Amino acid sequence: MASTRQILSRRRAAQNINKVTGTMETISAVRYRQLYGSWYEGQEFYDSLARLAYLIVTAEQTIEHPLLFDNQSRTHALVVIGSDRGLCGAYNSNIFKLLDVHRKMAKRFNRELKIYAKGNRVINHLRSQQVPIEHIYDEFEDVPSVDQTEEIANHFIEQYMRGEIGRLGMVYTRFFSAASQQAQTLSVLPVAELIDDLTTRATVIWPWEVEFEDFLLSPDPEQIFDGLAKMMIRTVISGCFHEAVLSEHLSRVIAMRSASDNAQEMIESLTHEYNRERQSQITNELLDILGGALQ
Known part of the structure; x- marks a missing residue:
């Protein structure tokens, strides 16, 4: 059986771990609440954007726009968003699994994959696999600013318009609610698939209640769609970074809470x-004293 000194040493270590995990849980919980507020406020804007996109693309007059349709490029761009720090459960490992699937599929169908990475964990994983990284987003901490988002979006839009890439996907952990987060790939280009995603995540749209003919559009729908498509791309790219860090902090809260509970159980077990052991030592000492007195 372990000595009392060893037990106390183990208990101190468990108490120190409990302090660290409790602090990390608190920090991530505060950050999560801040991010959740801004995410929740943005959902109405997503709904409005989805409705507008739906009404324009379902018009009787077909819209011809290069961002709306596939091109012939065999190069796919992939923006992979992970975390800079660990201790967030399976958050990063789920992203790695999805990334490995993309790499296998690209090899199988003879497609070139351009990988854009955010987060030290993702970067280290790619480097350990000797996978080339097209660009690392290290100019912002969590969520890009408006100007940075526009720069990122314009870069991919220009590449798509020139036919240098045929698809743009965002690999990240999507935040559905506090009880549901899922690592997934969101197709941003071509825009037709993005509109499908926006309409399915939005409030239900009733086509027979609101029709394209109910609106008087100026300028013409093609010009409106050009600005709308670029707005959607910028909004979704920023939203993906936002949801990724929101999911990261929630994952860390859950992981650290579980670690704190385990540490607390260990502290209680070691205390008992x-x-x-201390009671046994006291009993033995008393027996030695009594034995000496009787002699």
Whole structure:
């Protein structure tokens, strides 16, 4: 059986771990609440954007726009968003699994994959696999600013318009609610698939209640769609970074809470073990004293 000194040493270590995990849980919980507020406020804007996109693309007059349709490029761009720090459960490992699937599929169908990475964990994983990284987003901490988002979006839009890439996907952990987060790939280009995603995540749209003919559009729908498509791309790219860091902090809160609970259970178990061992030592000492007195 372990000595009381060893038990106390183990208990101190568990108490120190409990302090660290409790602090990390608190920090991530505060950050999560801040991010959740801004995410929740943005959902109405997503709904409005989805409705507008739906009404324009379902018009009787077909819209011809290069961002709306596939091109012939065999190069796919992939923006992979992970975390800079660990201790967030399976958050990063789920992203790695999805990324490995993309790499296997690209190899199988003879497609070139351009990978854009955010987060030290993703970067280290790619480097350990000797996978080339097209660009690392290290100019912002969590969520890009408006100007940075516009720069990122314009870069991919220009590449798509020139036929240098045929698809743009965002690999990240999508935040559905506090009880549901899922690592997934969101197709941003071509825009037709993005509109499908926006309409399915939005409030239900009733086509027979609101029709394209109910609106008087100026300028013409093609010009409106050009600005709308670029707005959607910028909004979704920023939203993906936002949801990724929101999911990261929630994952860390859950992981650290579980670690704190385990540490607390270990502290209680070691305290009981220490008390039993100490009681045994006291009993032995008393027996030695009584034995000496009787002699």
